[in-house]
Amino acid sequence: MERKEIINQLNGIFADVLDLDEVNLTGATTADDIEEWDSLSHIQLIVAVEDAFDIKFSSLEIMKWANVGQMVDSIERLTSQA
Amino acid sequence: MVVNSINFWLFFAIVLIPYFLFFKRKEGQNLWLLAASYIFYGWADWKILPLLVAVTGVFYALGLAIERHNHSRPRLASQLTTVGVVLGIGILFYFKYFGFFVEEMSALFAAFGLPHCSRTLNIVMPIGISFFTFKLMGYVIEVHRESIRPTRDVVEFATFIAFFPTILSGPIDRASTFLPQLGQRRRFSESDFTEGLKRVLWGMFLKMCIADVISPWTDAVFGNYAHHNATTILVAAVLYLLQLYTDFCGFSEMAIGVAQVMGLRVAENFNRPFMAKNVAEYWRRWHISLTTWITDYVFMPLNVGLRHWGKWGLYVATLVNLVVIGIWHGANWTYFWFGVYHGLLLVATTALDKPRKRFEKRHRLKDNELYAWSRRLLTFTLFAFGSVLFRSASVHDFLGTLSRIPHGFGPLYSEEFSTIVVYALPSIAILFLREWSAEYRRNVHFLHARRTWVRLFSIALLICYILYCGQLEGQSFIYFQF
Structure with a gap:
């Protein structure tokens, strides 16, 4: 799956979970950039992303993410393995 | 030392x-x-x-x-x-x-x-x-x-x-x-030197003019709770929370200030907790370096691990998080129950978050000051109650203290209370004035005034105030025991 395609899909998931009209993620986006993205919604986002891509992240890789780009790296790796 | x-x-x-x-x-x-x-x-x-x-x-x-x-x-x-x-x-x-x-x-x-x-x-x-x-x-x-x-x-x-x-x-x-x-x-750096010393001075004010002035009275009440009525117990609960805050925040301010004098920035520990409008916000403002540590290394891994449990995973992680914070303070069942008490409060706050926001929207309460202050008062009361558990030597003592409340109100235990009225209350008023003004971004904190003479005069005044009103026989800090 292409990175651009993943980010597009993530925009939809984030908008849905965070209850926003539109989200424009980039690789550098972090929780500080979106007010509604708090520790509670963070977990909801992870579950929604896992369900949408039918993948399962390890706890350690979730802890390591510093921005959306690193989340996309994990999705890319896991979807290519499937 | x-x-x-x-x-x-x-x-x-x-x-x-x-x-x-x-x-x-x-x-x-x-x-x-x-x-x-x-x-x-x-x-x-x-x-x-x-x-x-x-x-x-x-x-x-x-x-x-x-x-x-x-x-x-x-x-x-x-x-x-x-x-x-x-x-x-x-x-x-x-x-x-x-x-x-x-x-x-x-x-x-x-x-x-x-x-x-x-x-x-x-x-x-x-x-x-x-x-x-x-x-x-x-x-x-x-x-x-x-x-x-x-x-x-x-x-x-x-x-x-x-x-x-x-x-x-x-x-x-x-x-x-x-x-x-x-x-x-x-x-x-001259600015680090002066700013650092100002923080030390503020820390001394908190410790010596509030915490150490209050402590003999609260010690006398909690150490002998069986002889006191509801009025005294409730006032002691409020004063003890103030004592705990000024003791530990006072220490933190001094530590941060001393480090800043040496050109080093250390983590902040408090951010005006009494201005918090709910329990979750209070914990984000209280002993920040500990709560963020436990959030990052206990709460988040647990929350991530339990993510498929939905809301319940969050609630379990929250409860565990607060119990860990509680028992971090020491080996005593009082700290365990203190953690459980706050864990349950935090779970309730999270569960009621959405209904509360809906209620506020419907009644246009977002900018209502009266509503904001009622929430602050409620949060303070919940923490003051929890502080009695924190202060008690054992769960037995805590229950004994609570059991005095139904005995009814009466005259306040007056031994040495005049010291608090004369020396601590003005200092508490200064503390609240500073916290309130900082919260509302109004700079009435004279130590940082623009005019040099106002700054110098305020510093001199605060030093005199500490010397006159403060408890100068340096007492140990509550958090040294942890």
């Missing part, structure tokens, strides 16, 4: 002058700081100094080993991190909880008529152990998560762990923010 003592300032002057004057390289400054920190710690508890040095060496080596294997042998890196965490918790458990654990197990065995040991273990808890073990564990976890690269400079690492302004009672610093500062030479 407490910060508000002559001994400390003599020691600090001896450290500070060569630190800026003779050491022109960061290596020299760090080595000097490390020697000072070990002398300072040895002064407080010389028997534990070898343990501090040894664990520092072990965690330094663990950091390097974890980084080496993070990619080539991730399993080994995880195991090494586990070794670090188990070692840190093991040291804490032995010194802080083992005696209590043995006593409780003996009592349990005795209750079932089983053979048991009735001897009490006298393990003396080293001062500051809860603070430096958390720094050590946080370091290896961060290296494992690749949030930081381990330092190769052992002196730098040891200075980070033993840094004397914070080793006894925090704030619990993070390697990610502190180590880079040790990686460069600190130059004397």
